Amino acid sequence: xxxxxxxxxxxxxxxxxxxxxxxxxxxxxxxxxxxxxxxxxxxxxxxxxxxxxxxxxxxxxxxxxxxxxxxxxxxxxxxxxxxxxxxxxxxxxxxxxxxxxxxxxxxxxxxxxxxxxxxxxxxxxxxxxxxxxxxxxxxxxxxxxxxxxxxxxxxxxxxxxxxxxxxxxxxxxxxxxxxxxxxxxxxxxxxxxxxxxxxxxxxxxxxxxxxxxxxxxxxxxxxxxxxxxxxxxxxxxxxxxxxxxxxxxxxxxxxxxxxxxxxxxxxxxxxxx
Amino acid sequence: xxxxxxxxxxxxxxxxxxxxxxxxxxxxxxxxxxxxxxxxxxxxxxxxxxxxxxxxxxxxxxxxxxxxxxxxxxxxxxxxxxxxxxxxxxxxxxxxxxxxxxxxxxxxxxxxxxxxxxxxxxxxxxxxxxxxxxxxxxxxxxxxxxxxxxxxxxxxxxxxxxxxxxxxxxxxxxxxxxxxxxxxxxxxxxxxxxxxxxxxxxxxxxxxxxxxxxxxxxxxxxxxxxxxxxxxxxxxxxxxxxxxxxxxxxxxxxxxxxxxxxxxxxxxxxxxx
Amino acid sequence: xxxxxxxxxxxxxxxxxxxxxxxxxxxxxxxxxxxxxxxxxxxxxxxxxxxxxxxxxxxxxxxxxxxxxxxxxxxxxxxxxxxxxxxxxxxxxxxxxxxxxxxxxxxxxxxxxxxxxxxxxxxxxxxxxxxxxxxxxxxxxxxxxxxxxxxxxxxxxxxxxxxxxxxxxxxxxxxxxxxxxxxxxxxxxxxxxxxxxxxxxxxxxxxxxxxxxxxxxxxxxxxxxxxxxxxxxxxxxxxxxxxxxxxxxxxxxxxxxxxxxxxxxxxxxxxxx
Numbered sequence: 001x002x003x004x005x006x007x008x009x010x011x012x013x014x015x016x017x018x019x020x021x022x023x024x025x026x027x028x029x030x031x032x033x034x035x036x037x038x039x040x041x042x043x044x045x046x047x048x049x050x051x052x053x054x055x056x057x058x059x060x061x062x063x064x065x066x067x068x069x070x071x072x073x074x075x076x077x078x079x080x081x082x083x084x085x086x087x088x089x090x091x092x093x094x095x096x097x098x099x100x101x102x103x104x105x106x107x108x109x110x111x112x113x114x115x116x117x118x119x120x121x122x123x124x125x126x127x128x129x130x131x132x133x134x135x136x137x138x139x140x141x142x143x144x145x146x147x148x149x150x151x152x153x154x155x156x157x158x159x160x161x162x163x164x165x166x167x168x169x170x171x172x173x174x175x176x177x178x179x180x181x182x183x184x185x186x187x188x189x190x191x192x193x194x195x196x197x198x199x200x201x202x203x204x205x206x207x208x209x210x211x212x213x214x215x216x217x218x219x220x221x222x223x224x225x226x227x228x229x230x231x232x233x234x235x236x237x238x239x240x241x242x243x244x245x246x247x248x249x250x251x252x253x254x255x256x257x258x259x260x261x262x263x264x265x266x267x268x269x270x271x272x273x
Numbered sequence: 274x275x276x277x278x279x280x281x282x283x284x285x286x287x288x289x290x291x292x293x294x295x296x297x298x299x300x301x302x303x304x305x306x307x308x309x310x311x312x313x314x315x316x317x318x319x320x321x322x323x324x325x326x327x328x329x330x331x332x333x334x335x336x337x338x339x340x341x342x343x344x345x346x347x348x349x350x351x352x353x354x355x356x357x358x359x360x361x362x363x364x365x366x367x368x369x370x371x372x373x374x375x376x377x378x379x380x381x382x383x384x385x386x387x388x389x390x391x392x393x394x395x396x397x398x399x400x401x402x403x404x405x406x407x408x409x410x411x412x413x414x415x416x417x418x419x420x421x422x423x424x425x426x427x428x429x430x431x432x433x434x435x436x437x438x439x440x441x442x443x444x445x446x447x448x449x450x451x452x453x454x455x456x457x458x459x460x461x462x463x464x465x466x467x468x469x470x471x472x473x474x475x476x477x478x479x480x481x482x483x484x485x486x487x488x489x490x491x492x493x494x495x496x497x498x499x500x501x502x503x504x505x506x507x508x509x510x511x512x513x514x515x516x517x518x519x520x521x522x523x524x525x526x527x528x529x530x531x532x533x534x535x536x537x538x539x540x541x542x543x544x545x546x
Numbered sequence: 547x548x549x550x551x552x553x554x555x556x557x558x559x560x561x562x563x564x565x566x567x568x569x570x571x572x573x574x575x576x577x578x579x580x581x582x583x584x585x586x587x588x589x590x591x592x593x594x595x596x597x598x599x600x601x602x603x604x605x606x607x608x609x610x611x612x613x614x615x616x617x618x619x620x621x622x623x624x625x626x627x628x629x630x631x632x633x634x635x636x637x638x639x640x641x642x643x644x645x646x647x648x649x650x651x652x653x654x655x656x657x658x659x660x661x662x663x664x665x666x667x668x669x670x671x672x673x674x675x676x677x678x679x680x681x682x683x684x685x686x687x688x689x690x691x692x693x694x695x696x697x698x699x700x701x702x703x704x705x706x707x708x709x710x711x712x713x714x715x716x717x718x719x720x721x722x723x724x725x726x727x728x729x730x731x732x733x734x735x736x737x738x739x740x741x742x743x744x745x746x747x748x749x750x751x752x753x754x755x756x757x758x759x760x761x762x763x764x765x766x767x768x769x770x771x772x773x774x775x776x777x778x779x780x781x782x783x784x785x786x787x788x789x790x791x792x793x794x795x796x797x798x799x800x801x802x803x804x805x806x807x808x809x810x811x812x813x814x815x816x817x818x819x
Contacts, residue, residue, distance in 0.1 A: 028301045028574045029593050035471035040518050047302050050345040053378035072596040105599035198581035244800025245586050254517025301574045308744035313791050320575050323618040326651035527790025
């Protein structure tokens with residue numbers, strides 16, 4: 001078993017003990033799943049996106065998740081205010097640049113957030129991280145295209161993004177790559193059916209936020225959150241994959257709620273590379 | 274069997290016959306569950322939060338539910354307009370002060386709603402009702418802390434809130450307390466796992482709204498709605514608790530949709546105290 | 547087997563091959579289900595409602611779905627901008643006038659959209675289509691009343707709406723009627739329990755959007771989407787109807803995700819009349 005798996009399992013134990021409050025300013029498509037998966041992993045969710053309270057709610061939280069899936073002018077301002085407060089207080093910020101590359105608004109917002117807020121972790125698919133890394137993108141809406149998932153470029157892209165923003169960057173796909181610019185890890189957990197349920201990317205980011213709220217090493221936290229989602233996808237497929245994507249969706253939450261250190265240690269395919 | 278259980282069961286019968294339209298201005302995290310649980314109990318949901326129609330939609334409804342889970346300036350104005358119209362027309366207003374105590378905005382909004390709208394029922398957890406009762410609060414975001422749930426102060430807090438606003442007040446936790454200032458009831462249905470699914474509080478409030486739309490006694494309506502949720506939690510745990518919180522979540526809706534007067538009479542642990 | 551069933555099955559095959567991107571500006575109550583059902587049928591969902599990107603996202607999509615379930619001033623402007631861009635680019639627009647007839651705002655918005663945007667398909671229940679057809683309405687919120695469902699007037703109403711707006715109009719109920727003004731079809735698939743889950747209408751519209759993104763004949767696309775939902779309702783009832791409406795809800799998504807040309811051919815009760 002890799003040291004990284006041990007660290008991830010320990011962090012899960014800490015998370016379940018400390019029940020960190022995770023503040024998310026996120027999209028309305030997948031917000032219910034994000035709240036439920038944060039509860040399932042053992043943390044406590046709060047969603048608050050009004051400018052008059054966003055920073056105050058961040059201040060009582062252990063992590064902040066920013067997700068631009070259904071961004072609008074009102075909530076982007078709240079994201080910036082919450083992000084700046086998080087920075088002042090040393091609270092980790094996890095950023096999911098959903099659909100970066102797909103519209104001018106998403107591109108500009110991604111750049112604004114990354115220039116005004118110091119983020120701890122950026123997680124996205126290949127085309128989103130390509131945009132973050134400054135390499136353009138070729139996106140089909142907000143879902144990862146198959147070519148992206150199988151691409152071997154994830155390692156390069158993640159490293160550029162991590163160095164550019166001095167943070168942990170994670171590209172998720174068939175193989176997930178996580179790097180903080182010094183260490184680099186690969187996760188090969190997961191299941192193809194995860195891309196047939198909306199919000200599995202958002203939920204992964206939410207899990208990363210929960211792990212970030214439980215410890216100080218954002219590289220380990222990102223790896224743990226991504227591995228947790230991959231393992232949950234595998235278990236969910238075993239339980240419910242044949243029934244259809246509705247049952248599979250529910251089984252993902254089930255699996256996360258039942259995930260413990262032992263299961264994580266046994267099933268994680270997570271290694272520094 | 275207590276008289277209150279008989280009244281609650283009768284009200285369920287009325288509800289399923291009259292299918293009241295319930296207008297909710299609520300948060301986007303749990304809104305789908307709230308709509309589905311309103312349908313499951315036999316009522317009809319409508320969600321409309323624009324200032325230009327909120328009051329009109331209230332006017333054709335049998336109950337109005339206000340929930341500040343993801344409040345913003347735009348929807349708070351609509352809540353006030355809808356609440357005032359409900360007052361004019363004698364339509365019951367059920368208020369869920371989600372996260373009251375957690376931010377200045379939530380505190381001020383709670384106070385504004387309670388001063389400008391005559392509410393029929395206030396339902397919240399201990400720290401939210403503490404704030405409503407004017408006793409400050411000690412909240413960890415929007416979820417009830419364990420200490421809150423086991424506290425014996427619920428009865429006192431609920432009574433203060435009920436008298437202060439001349440309404441029915443309900444504090445939900447391990448034991449739920451409901452009072453209209455004269456009568457006081459306790460519900461000991463429920464399951465601990467309910468706190469591992471987001472929105473079980475919001476759904477309880479939605480059920481209270483549905484029961485309020487079916488009868489005139491808001492004390493009975495609040496008790497019935499809260500007991501219905503508690504019973505559903507128990508049945509859901511029996512059916513799906515071991516599978517995980519995703520399946521448990523779905524089983525809650527299942528149980529509410531299959532709840533009838535007989536089940537309510539047999540399982541309700543609901544008494545005036 | 548009717549020619550229309552053959553055409554619908556072929557279109558399903560094309561849809562699963564071409565995976566069209568479907569842009570929805572829709573309500574926050576049922577948006578997660580809409581995204582998941584678009585994925586389940588084999589298309590790719592994107593939800594973007596900010597005025598600064600709505601038209602840009604439409605421009606990269608194969609279909610646009612407009613749903614006024616929780617309309618507000620901000621999103622209606624985005625609907626108009628997206629709709630006009632869709633018209634410029636020849637992208638089909640599917641319109642769901644949720645609750646038309648229930649408030650002045652919904653009535654005016656419905657008229658504005660229909661006068662400023664050339665829609666390809668309008669789908670709604672009887673009272674919504676009555677309003678669209680200019681015959682007034684008698685609505686109880688946003689859900690179809692039983693009288694509406696059993697009404698024999700659907701055919702007349704749909705024809706008036708189709709001719710008035712030179713589009714395909716569909717009235718869904720116990721029997722669904724679809725017409726483009728020349729051809730007229732009836733679908734008798736479905737299950738009564740579908741009205742006990744919120745958003746089955748919205749999901750039907752989303753499926754119509756997905757089929758519109760896969761072919762050029764909007765009459766066939768509407769018939770295919772509506773039949774797909776009806777068949778899914780039947781299968782879901784067989785699998786989970788006895789468990790309750792929560793399980794039934796999930797089983798709808800399951801059934802759509804497993805729908806193939808063979809099942810559609812065998813189960814569709816879809817005929818030109």
